[in-house]
Amino acid sequence: MPSTRITTGTWARGAETSVIEAVQEALLTSLKIPDHDRDVVLDVYDETTRIIPPGRSQRYTRVEIIMFFGRSLNAKKLLYKTLVENLAALGVPTNEIKIVLIEVPPQDWGVRGGLPASEVDLGFKIDV
DSSP states (O other): OOEEEEEEEGGGTTOHHHHHHHHHHHHHHHHOOOTTOOOEEEEEEOTTSOOOOTTOOTTOEEEEEEEETTOOHHHHHHHHHHHHHHHHTTTOOGGGEEEEEEEEOGGGOEETTTEEGGGSOOSSOSOO
């Protein structure tokens, strides 16, 4: 049930679906979420509307993932590796990918009509 935001440059215009699917595939592979669990957005900015680290190109890409606390370090490492591989396949240099995980406890996530996620059967494990 991760919520994911991808932020990158204008190079992604015309390839939006490919970028989103590359990130979604990494989430499926590493976090073992069901395929129907989709909440990924892509923000594309030109060079006048964002500041990127020195020496990086407009392909610099940040992926922020808000997810439930409880994934193992191995799952996170697989997530990082798979995200980098999938985005590199689209032309993003591997040293221009920043991944930020924000972990929250399930009781801090409202789902299914406003219930805490800790009180519903999510249909998948979060302790992978």
